[in-house]
Amino acid sequence: MRHLLSPLDLSVEETDQLLSLASDIEKNRSKYAHVCDGKKLATLFFEPSTRTRLSFESAMLSLGGSVLGVSSADSSSAAKGESVSDTIRVISCYADICAMRHPKEGSAYVAASKSSIPVINAGDGGHQHPTQTLTDLLTIKSLKGHLGDMTVGLCGDLKFGRTVHSLIHALVRYPGIRFVLISPPELKVPDYIKENVLDANHIPYRETTNLDDAMEELDILYMTRVQRERFFNEEDYIRMKDCYILDQEKMKLAKPDMFVLHPLPRVNEISVEVDDDPRAAYFKQAQYGVYVRMALIMTLLEVEKPC
Amino acid sequence: MRHLLSPLDLSVEETDQLLSLASDIEKNRSKYAHVCDGKKLATLFFEPSTRTRLSFESAMLSLGGSVLGVSSADSSSAAKGESVSDTIRVISCYADICAMRHPKEGSAYVAASKSSIPVINAGDGGHQHPTQTLTDLLTIKSLKGHLGDMTVGLCGDLKFGRTVHSLIHALVRYPGIRFVLISPPELKVPDYIKENVLDANHIPYRETTNLDDAMEELDILYMTRVQRERFFNEEDYIRMKDCYILDQEKMKLAKPDMFVLHPLPRVNEISVEVDDDPRAAYFKQAQYGVYVRMALIMTLLEVEKPC
Amino acid sequence: MRHLLSPLDLSVEETDQLLSLASDIEKNRSKYAHVCDGKKLATLFFEPSTRTRLSFESAMLSLGGSVLGVSSADSSSAAKGESVSDTIRVISCYADICAMRHPKEGSAYVAASKSSIPVINAGDGGHQHPTQTLTDLLTIKSLKGHLGDMTVGLCGDLKFGRTVHSLIHALVRYPGIRFVLISPPELKVPDYIKENVLDANHIPYRETTNLDDAMEELDILYMTRVQRERFFNEEDYIRMKDCYILDQEKMKLAKPDMFVLHPLPRVNEISVEVDDDPRAAYFKQAQYGVYVRMALIMTLLEVEKPC
Numbered sequence: 024m025r026h027l028l029s030p031l032d033l034s035v036e037e038t039d040q041l042l043s044l045a046s047d048i049e050k051n052r053s054k055y056a057h058v059c060d061g062k063k064l065a066t067l068f069f070e071p072s073t074r075t076r077l078s079f080e081s082a083m084l085s086l087g088g089s090v091l092g093v094s095s096a097d098s099s100s101a102a103k104g105e106s107v108s109d110t111i112r113v114i115s116c117y118a119d120i121c122a123m124r125h126p127k128e129g130s131a132y133v134a135a136s137k138s139s140i141p142v143i144n145a146g147d148g149g150h151q152h153p154t155q156t157l158t159d160l161l162t163i164k165s166l167k168g169h170l171g172d173m174t175v176g177l178c179g180d181l182k183f184g185r186t187v188h189s190l191i192h193a194l195v196r197y198p199g200i201r202f203v204l205i206s207p208p209e210l211k212v213p214d215y216i217k218e219n220v221l222d223a224n225h226i227p228y229r230e231t232t233n234l235d236d237a238m239e240e241l242d243i244l245y246m247t248r249v250q251r252e253r254f255f256n257e258e259d260y261i262r263m264k265d266c267y268i269l270d271q272e273k274m275k276l277a278k279p280d281m282f283v284l285h286p287l288p289r290v291n292e293i294s295v296e297v298d299d300d301p302r303a304a305y306f307k308q309a310q311y312g313v314y315v316r317m318a319l320i321m322t323l324l325e326v327e328k329p330c
Numbered sequence: 331m332r333h334l335l336s337p338l339d340l341s342v343e344e345t346d347q348l349l350s351l352a353s354d355i356e357k358n359r360s361k362y363a364h365v366c367d368g369k370k371l372a373t374l375f376f377e378p379s380t381r382t383r384l385s386f387e388s389a390m391l392s393l394g395g396s397v398l399g400v401s402s403a404d405s406s407s408a409a410k411g412e413s414v415s416d417t418i419r420v421i422s423c424y425a426d427i428c429a430m431r432h433p434k435e436g437s438a439y440v441a442a443s444k445s446s447i448p449v450i451n452a453g454d455g456g457h458q459h460p461t462q463t464l465t466d467l468l469t470i471k472s473l474k475g476h477l478g479d480m481t482v483g484l485c486g487d488l489k490f491g492r493t494v495h496s497l498i499h500a501l502v503r504y505p506g507i508r509f510v511l512i513s514p515p516e517l518k519v520p521d522y523i524k525e526n527v528l529d530a531n532h533i534p535y536r537e538t539t540n541l542d543d544a545m546e547e548l549d550i551l552y553m554t555r556v557q558r559e560r561f562f563n564e565e566d567y568i569r570m571k572d573c574y575i576l577d578q579e580k581m582k583l584a585k586p587d588m589f590v591l592h593p594l595p596r597v598n599e600i601s602v603e604v605d606d607d608p609r610a611a612y613f614k615q616a617q618y619g620v621y622v623r624m625a626l627i628m629t630l631l632e633v634e635k636p637c
Numbered sequence: 638m639r640h641l642l643s644p645l646d647l648s649v650e651e652t653d654q655l656l657s658l659a660s661d662i663e664k665n666r667s668k669y670a671h672v673c674d675g676k677k678l679a680t681l682f683f684e685p686s687t688r689t690r691l692s693f694e695s696a697m698l699s700l701g702g703s704v705l706g707v708s709s710a711d712s713s714s715a716a717k718g719e720s721v722s723d724t725i726r727v728i729s730c731y732a733d734i735c736a737m738r739h740p741k742e743g744s745a746y747v748a749a750s751k752s753s754i755p756v757i758n759a760g761d762g763g764h765q766h767p768t769q770t771l772t773d774l775l776t777i778k779s780l781k782g783h784l785g786d787m788t789v790g791l792c793g794d795l796k797f798g799r800t801v802h803s804l805i806h807a808l809v810r811y812p813g814i815r816f817v818l819i820s821p822p823e824l825k826v827p828d829y830i831k832e833n834v835l836d837a838n839h840i841p842y843r844e845t846t847n848l849d850d851a852m853e854e855l856d857i858l859y860m861t862r863v864q865r866e867r868f869f870n871e872e873d874y875i876r877m878k879d880c881y882i883l884d885q886e887k888m889k890l891a892k893p894d895m896f897v898l899h900p901l902p903r904v905n906e907i908s909v910e911v912d913d914d915p916r917a918a919y920f921k922q923a924q925y926g927v928y929v930r931m932a933l934i935m936t937l938l939e940v941e942k943p944c
Contacts, residue, residue, distance in 0.1 A: 056368050061670050063698055065691070073400050074420060077372070080398040081424035084370055090398070091694040091704070093687050105902035108909070113688060113901065116924040117695035287420065288412035295415070310423040363675050380707050381727060384679070387705040388731035391677055397705070594727065595719035602722070617730040 025323050026135040026142045030156035030189045035196050042161050044328060045311070045318035049165070052085070055317065058326050059088035065118035066092035067110070068145070070126045074287065075145050075154070078309070079122045082316035086326075091118060108137040115139040120324055123147075141323035154319065155286055156189040158312040163243055165311060166282045166304055172199030176237050179247035179267055179292060181206040186286045187247055188216060195224045202228035203237045207263045210249065234267055238276035244269070246285045246305075248292050270294040274302065284308055332630050333442040333449045337463035337496045342503050345467065351635060352468050352618070352625035359392070362624065365633050366395035372425035373399030374417070375452070377433045381594065382452050382461070385616070386429045389623035393633075398425060415444040422446040427631055430454075448630035461626065462593055463496040465619040470550055472618060473589045473611055479506035483544050486554035486574055486599060489517040493593045494554055498523060502531045509535035510544045514570045517556065541574055545583035551576070553592045553612075555599050577601040581609065591615055639937050640749040640756045644770035644803045649810050652774065658942060659775050659925070659932035666699070669931065672940050673702035679732035680706035681724070682759070684740045688901060689759050689768070692923070693736045696930035700940075705732060722751040729753040734938055737761075755937035768933065769900055770803040772926040777857055779925060780896045780918055786813035790851050793861035793881055793906060796824040800900045801861055805830060809838045816842035817851045821877045824863065848881060852890035858883070860899045860919075862906050884908040888916065898922055 026032070033041060048055050064083040068076050071094060080090045107125065111134040114121055121138065123131055124145040131144035131151070146152045164170050175194060177187050181204055191212070194200045202221070204212050211230060212221075221228055231237055238244075249267050251260050269283065274297060285293060285305040297303050321328070333339070340348065355362050371390040375383050378401060387397045414432065418441040421428055428445065430438055431452040438451035438458070453459045471477050482501060484494050488511055498519070501507045509528070511519050518537060519528075528535050538544055545551075556574050558567050576590065581604055592600060592612040604610050628635070641647070647655065662669050678697040682690050685708060694704045721739065725748040728735055735752065737745055738760040745758035745765070760766045778784050789808060791801050795818055805826070808814045816835070818826050825844060826835075835842055845851055852858075863881050865874050883897065888911055899907060899919040911917050935942070 053368075061667075061699075061701075063695060077398050077400075077421070077424050081370060084396045084398065085368075087368075089396070089698045089703070091691050091698065093691075094401075094708075104904050109902060112920045113923045114691070116920070116927060117691050288416060290411050306419045306423070309420045313423060360675075384705050384707075384728070384731050388677060391703045391705065392675075394675075396703070401708075595723060597718050613726045613730070616727045620730060 024139075024141055026138070026144075027153050027319060027323065028131050028135055028142070028144045029151050030153040030193050032153065038157070038160065038193075041157065041315070041318050041322055042164055044321065045161050045314040046165065047328070048317050049311075049314045054329050055086055055321075057087040058321060058329055059083065059086035059324065062086075062088040062120070062324060063118040064088055064090050064092075064320065065114050065121040066090060066094070066145075067114065067121060067123040067125075068092065068094050070124050070146070071095050072124055072146060074309075075124065076122075078312045079143075079145065079316055081313050082320055085313065086317055086320060088320075107133050110134075111138045111142065120320060143319065143323070152185060152189065154312070154316055155186050156193050157315045157319065158308060159186070159190050159245070159284060159286075160193055161315045162284055162304060162308045162311045163282075166307075167242065170194070171197035173242035174201045174203060174240050176203040176205055176241040176244045177212075177247075178205040178234055178237075178244060178269075179249050180210045181212045181247075182210040184247045187212075187245065190245065191216060191220055195220055195226050200226060202226065203241060204228055204230045205232070205234050205237050205267075206230075207232060207249070207259075207267070209255070209259070232266070234269070235273060235276060238273055239278065241277060241281050244277070244281060244283045246283060246289075246293055248290055268292055268294060269297055271296050271300070274300055277302065331446075331448055333445075333451075334460050334626060334630065335438050335442055335449070335451045336458050337460040337500050339460065345464070345500075348464065348622070348625050348629055349468050349471055351628065352621040353472065354635070355624050356472070356618075356621045361636050362393055362628075364394040365628060365636055366390065366393035366631065369393075369395040369427070369631060370425040371395055371397050371399075371627065372421050372428040373397060373401070373452075374421065374428060374430040374432075375399065375401050377431050377453070378402050379431055379453060381616075382431065383429075385619045386450075386452065386623055388620050389627055392620065393624055393627060395627075414440050417441075418445045418449065427627060450626065450630070459492060459496065461619070461623055462493050463500050464622045464626065465615060466493070466497050466552070466591060466593075467500055468622045469591055469611060469615045469618045470589075473614075474549065477501070478504035480549035481508045481510060481547050483510040483512055483548040483551040484519075484554075485512040485541055485544075485551060485576075486556050487517045488513040488519045488554075491554045494519075494552065495523060497552065498527055502527055502533050507533060509533065510548060511535055511537045512539070512541050512544050512574070513537075514539060514556070514566075514574070516562070516566070539573070541576070542580060542583060545580055546585065548584060548588050551584070551588060551590045553590060553596075553600055555597055575599055575601060576604055578603050578607070581607055584609065638753075638755055640752070640758075641767050641933060641937065642745050642749055642756070642758045643765050644767040644807050646767065652771070652807075655771065655929070655932050655936055656775050656778055658935065659928040660779065661942070662931050663779070663925075663928045668943050669700055669935075671701040672935060672943055673697065673700035673938065676700075676702040676734070676938060677732040678702055678704050678706075678934065679728050679735040680704060680708070680759075681728065681735060681737040681739075682706065682708050684738050684760070685709050686738055686760065688923070689738065690736075692926045693757075693759065693930055695927050696934055699927065700931055700934060702934075721747050724748075725752045725756065734934060757933065757937070766799060766803065768926070768930055769800050770807050771929045771933065772922060773800070773804050773859070773898060773900075774807055775929045776898055776918060776922045776925045777896075780921075781856065784808070785811035787856035788815045788817060788854055790817040790819055790855040790858045791826075791861075792819040792848055792851075792858060792883075793863050794824045795820040795826045795861075798861045801826075801859065802830060804859065805834055809834055809840050814840060816840065817855060818842055818844045819846070819848050819851050819881075820844075821846060821863070821873075821881070823869070823873070846880070848883070849887060849890060852887055853892065855891060855895050858891070858895060858897045860897060860903075860907055862904055882906055882908060883911055885910050885914070888914055891916065
């Protein structure tokens with residue numbers, strides 16, 4: 024039995040298979056409408072996350088399966104002091120597969136060790152969120168036609184943003200990747216990632232504080248939110264935040280086939296005027312998130328691909 | 331693509347078609363059990379409303395579709411500062427149709443403008459609640475056999491009650507409607523409705539503070555709650571509230587084919603002894619609410635009526 | 638129309654039929670995958686209980702039906718002051734069967750009296766929880782092959798624990814049952830149960846404060862939690878709690894075919910080292926809970942057993 028706990032649980036080859044399946048699902052949705060008939064997904068969200076939860080639910084329903092679950096810690100047995108180990112053993116009696124979000128780091132690993140059904144880590148305490156990474160990969164591959172040989176700009180909070188860290192880990196496995204790391208000095212990619220992931224894999228990259236300068240060389244721009252509370256003082260925040268707001272003025276500097284991604288929700292780091300630009304791909308990304316989760320559920324449940 | 335944002339979005343002809351479809355659904359439920367197979371309804375209730383949410387969910391499930399959703403603002407991306415525009419664009423990737431309740435007036439309109447799936451306004455900030463009005467129309471038509479040529483009593487809080495205002499707007503489109511407006515002086519129908527809707531359409535009506543006096547002339551009595559907090563002082567409330575409590579004593583004054591409606595929940599404005607009177611139609615009304623929502627979902631999804 | 642409000646609503650013969658159906662479901666799950674197609678279960682949990690709610694939902698989904706519901710009091714009409722009587726009459730329009738948990742004793746009875754669909758009491762204010770008792774009976778019968786002629790140890794809080802009281806009521810209806818009642822002196826089975834249930838039915842039992850002493854004579858050990866707040870003072874709690882923690886040391890004293898049950902969630906009254914013992918049956922019990930609820934839903938909906 025397989026789980027998905029970390030973005031790197033799947034080998035490059037397995038990831039490629041998964042993304043291929045997701046692409047086939049996108050092109051032939053009706054073919055997959057009943058492959059999970061009679062299967063049940065449990066969505067255990069001990070920390071609320073509407074977007075991620077609904078994406079999983081939409082995926083399972085689109086495969087013909089059904090869904091049961093918990094959408095907040097309040098209405099859960101966790102409130103009565105039950106351990107994650109016990110919870111997952113009970114849920115194993117109720118469902119065929121489980122997507123779990125938990126505020127405590129490592130919870131998904133503990134759950135998987137005691138589970139008799141596949142566990143998908145849907146986020147554990149800021150640590151891992153592997154289906155976001157798979158969503159990002161599918162989006163890039165679908166838009167660009169391939170996953171290597173491109174310059175990827177990562178912009179915003181590169182210090183604390185877990186989606187950015189996971190994406191770096193995932194992309195360095197493909198040939199010809201180059202990064203431009205765009206952030207305020209306070210929010211740069213941590214050294215341990217630069218050393219152990221980028222340098223160790225001989226990945227070229229450059230760091231800059233200026234989004235404008237980077238625009239024209241990018242094939243993908245991955246935007247993230249710069250949270251006010253990350254700054255030491257209000258003046259720094261106000262001085263810098265505008266540099267990291269993507270607007271049509273900045274988009275004019277970019278290639279015609281450059282695409283903008285964002286894990287959402289956005290607050291103001293992408294101006295709404297960009298939404299109508301054909302290169303704005305962040306809402307398509309939400310759609311790809313459903314396809315990749317459909318492929319993942321099928322893979323972990325070992326459901327045959329229909330012919 | 332059509333949305334339903336206001337009770338008057340549908341023309342009289344379209345409304346009649348919808349009510350006819352709802353009546354056919356009532357008579358032939360099994361015929362409709364699979365017309366929405368594979369379709370997904372998102373119920374986005376950023377303000378809780380069990381009754382309305384469950385009515386939509388029951389409707390979609392009865393058509394063979396499935397449901398995903400949010401039942402409170404707490405467990406939603408809204409808590410992270412996401413705009414309604416962004417939320418609906420993401421939900422458009424997850425579902426085929428959306429029923430949305432939001433505390434802010436105009437939210438449903440904003441959502442519809444950005445949505446790529448039909449949006450049903452399930453209530454926005456005390457402003458509009460069109461499926462309640464459609465429910466009321468279906469109930470009246472089913473009980474009386476037609477929608478015009480009757481005297482309709484509206485009783486209770488006629489000043490703030492949005493269901494009453496919407497029902498007035500909807501009924502004046504049918505010929506031969508006459509209203510009796512029964513309320514305390516403080517809670518009368520606002521002048522702008524009397525002038526712009528009743529007078530402008532030459533609709534006969536009379537106003538009274540006395541429910542007893544009105545009973546015998548009514549074909550329909552639409553009861554609403556008089557909320558204590560609407561009164562300036564406690565004595566006024568206590569003095570007047572009993573005049574607006576419907577009991578069997580008052581029912582004796584009514585015609586044998588008069589029907590009582592109420593949007594529910596009721597608190598004490600209809601005595602429970604009235605529940606067993608065959609003219610009490612407020613629980614049937616809840617059932618009609620499911621049928622009309624089934625018809626609405628089919629209509630907005632452009633699902634063919636089965637033969 | 639039948640409801641299930643109290644564990645004793647079903648006669649011994651009806652209970653046997655239900656348990657037989659549940660056993661057949663366990664052995665032939667796929668045979669039952671569509672027997673409730675098109676049927677809707679409403680789960681009305683005005684008091685949260687993830688485990689019980691999800692067990693009902695899993696049961697209905699496994700029968701091919703669908704689910705709608707409320708998982709907390711906050712998001713419910715109850716917050717607007719609606720009576721249980723009115724709520725169930727509306728829910729009767731939305732669903733075919735209802736499982737209800739409510740903090741107020743007697744709520745399920747009130748609901749059933751006004752309902753036009755079968756009502757299952759899923760817990761009302763510490764009073765009754767009949768599907769737990771049916772789960773316990775199915776677990777014992779499945780593990781031991783029969784329900785009478787055995788010594789059942791009940792351990793922990795025997796004073797306030799409603800599951801224990803219900804289980805006593807249910808088991809005395811089978812021949813050859815003997816109880817060992819294991820608890821601190823403060824938490825003994827109340828006299829009215831000893832007199833009216835045990836003595837009145839000539840059921841042999843003994844009381845002890847020592848779990849170790851009881852182990853070797855038991856065929857079933859039913860563990861429950863000893864809540865700290867039940868004790869008058871902290872010293873008493875600390876002095877006694879260890880006597881009621883089941884560990885491998887104590888398991889060595891038990892028969893090889895003795896089974897341990899627990900209604901869950903557990904906190905620390907069963908050491909996790911016991912989980913791997915083949916006699917630990919508390920997670921299997923959760924699985925039996927789904928089967929028995931499947932059988933119950935079928936029975937109350939009068940669904941034909943498939944051939």
